[in-house]
Amino acid sequence: MSDPSEEGLLLAPKFDADGLVTCVVTDAKSGELLMVAHMNAEALRRTVESGEAWYFSRSRKALWKKGENSGHTQRVIEMRVDCDQDAVWLKVEQHGPGACHTGRRSCFYRVVPLKQTGAIALQFRDAEKTFDPNAVYDKK
Amino acid sequence: MSDPSEEGLLLAPKFDADGLVTCVVTDAKSGELLMVAHMNAEALRRTVESGEAWYFSRSRKALWKKGENSGHTQRVIEMRVDCDQDAVWLKVEQHGPGACHTGRRSCFYRVVPLKQTGAIALQFRDAEKTFDPNAVYDKK
Numbered sequence: 061m062s063d064p065s066e067e068g069l070l071l072a073p074k075f076d077a078d079g080l081v082t083c084v085v086t087d088a089k090s091g092e093l094l095m096v097a098h099m100n101a102e103a104l105r106r107t108v109e110s111g112e113a114w115y116f117s118r119s120r121k122a123l124w125k126k127g128e129n130s131g132h133t134q135r136v137i138e139m140r141v142d143c144d145q146d147a148v149w150l151k152v153e154q155h156g157p158g159a160c161h162t163g164r165r166s167c168f169y170r171v172v173p174l175k176q177t178g179a180i181a182l183q184f185r186d187a188e189k190t191f192d193p194n195a196v197y198d199k200k
Numbered sequence: 201m202s203d204p205s206e207e208g209l210l211l212a213p214k215f216d217a218d219g220l221v222t223c224v225v226t227d228a229k230s231g232e233l234l235m236v237a238h239m240n241a242e243a244l245r246r247t248v249e250s251g252e253a254w255y256f257s258r259s260r261k262a263l264w265k266k267g268e269n270s271g272h273t274q275r276v277i278e279m280r281v282d283c284d285q286d287a288v289w290l291k292v293e294q295h296g297p298g299a300c301h302t303g304r305r306s307c308f309y310r311v312v313p314l315k316q317t318g319a320i321a322l323q324f325r326d327a328e329k330t331f332d333p334n335a336v337y338d339k340k
Contacts, residue, residue, distance in 0.1 A: 066302050071312055071320035082236055084224050091231040096222055096287040111314045136314060141322065142307040143300055147236040149308045160283055162206050167282040168289050172211055174251045174276060180211035182281065 066143045073104060074146040080116060081146050085159065088137035088151035094159040095167045097126075099148065111136050113150055130196045132156035157190040161197070165190050206283045213244060214286040220256060221286050225299065228277035228291035234299040235307045237266075239288065251276050253290055270336045272296035297330035301337070305330050 065072055073081050080098040087094055099107065100116040102123055107114045113126040113134035127133030134152035141148050158165040169187035172180060205212055213221050220238040227234055239247065240256040242263055247254045253266040253274035267273030274292035281288050298305040309327035312320060 069310070069322045069324075071322055082222055084233060084236060086233065093224060093226065093289055096224060096282060108312060108314055108316055108320060139312040139314060140308040140325070141310050141312055142236060143302050143304075143309070144307075147307075148312065149233055162283050164283075167284075167287075168280040169283070170209070170281050172248060172279040172281055172288065174248055174279060176248055180248060182209045182211055184209075185280070 063144075065145050071141060072145055073101070073141070073148075074144055075101065076146065078118070080118070081148055083115065084147065084149045085113070085134065086149070086151055088153055092166055093168055094152070094154060094165070104148070107136060107150070108139070113152060126159075127155065130156065130161075132158060132196075134159070161193060163189040163191050163193040163196075203284075205285050211281065212285055213241070213281070213288075214284055215241065216286065218258070220258070221288055223255065223288050223290060225253070225274065225290045225292055228293055232306055233308055234292070234294060234305070244288070247276060247290070248279070253292060266299075267295065270296065270301075272298060272336075274299070301333060303329040303331050303333040303336075 075081055079100050083097045083099050085094045086092060097115040098118055103114040103116045113136055115124050115126060117124045133155045136150050136152055138151040139148060160167040169184060170182040171185045172182060215221055219240050223237045223239050225234045226232060237255040238258055243254040243256045253276055255264050255266060257264045273295045276290050276292055278291040279288060300307040304327065309324060310322040311325045312322060
C-alpha cells in the first residue's frame with residue numbers, strides 16, 4: 061500500500077494549485093537556513109540541469125535566477141525532495157555576502173519568543189547586515 | 201523606505217490566499233532538516249503559546265498537533281520568522297524516532313541528481329526506517 065511518490069525513485073513533483081513547490085535553502089557547509097522560496101516546473105528544470113538555483117517569484121510572477129541582479133548566485137551542492145514531493149531542499153554554496161534581499165546572510169534574522177499571548181514582539185538575532193541592498197540592487 | 205514587516209519587531213505573518221504560512225522544521229541539536237509543513241493563524245498561535253508544534257494539514261484541511269497520533273511530538277526550542285513574514289522556522293527537539301510519516305527521521309530521504317535532463321531517477325539517502333508507520337499510526 062506504499063505510495064509510489066513516497067517510496068519510488070521517479071521525480072514527480074506535486075505542484076500546488078499555483079504550479080509551485082516549496083524550496084528550503086540551506087548553506088551546504090554550515091547547515092544554516094538561508095531562505096525559503098518557490099519553484100515552478102521551469103525553475104526546477106533549470107536548477108536540475110544547471111546546478112544553479114532558479115526560483116519563481118510569487119509576487120512578481122516571474123522566473124528568477126538567484127543572484128541575477130545582486131550577483132549573489134547559489135551553486136547547488138545537493139538537492140533533495142521530501143516524502144510527498146511538494147517540497148525540495150537545496151544545500152547551496154552561497155556566493156557573495158548574503159542570500160536575503162534586506163542585506164543579510166539569512167532571511168531568518170528575527171526570533172519569535174515563545175509562551176506568549178496577544179501581540180508578539182520579535183527579537184533580532186544574527187541580524188547584522190552583510191551588504192548594503194541599496195548598493196546591490198537596481199533601484200527603480 | 202524600509203518595509204516595517206521586514207525591519208520591524210511586530211509579528212505580522214503574511215498568510216497566503218489559503219491563510220497559511222510555510223514552516224521549516226529542523227532538529228535543534230543536529231541542524232538536520234526534518235520536514236516542511238504549514239500553519240494557519242490558529243496553529244501559529246497554539247505553537248507560540250504552548251511551545252509545542254502545531255500545524256495545519258492542507259490535505260485534511262485540519263489543525264493538527266504534531267505527534268497527536270504517533271506520540272512523536274516536537275518541543276520548540278527556537279522559532280524565527282523570515283524577512284517578509286510568510287515563512288517560519290522551528291528548531292525543535294523531536295521526540296520519538298522520527299518526524300516523517302513514512303517511518304523515517306526526516307522527510308528528505310531522496311536526492312535529486314543534478315546536471316540531468318528528462319526523467320530524473322532519485323537516489324535514496326539517509327532513508328533507513330527508524331520506526332514502523334503501520335505500528336504507529338491508526339489504520340482506517
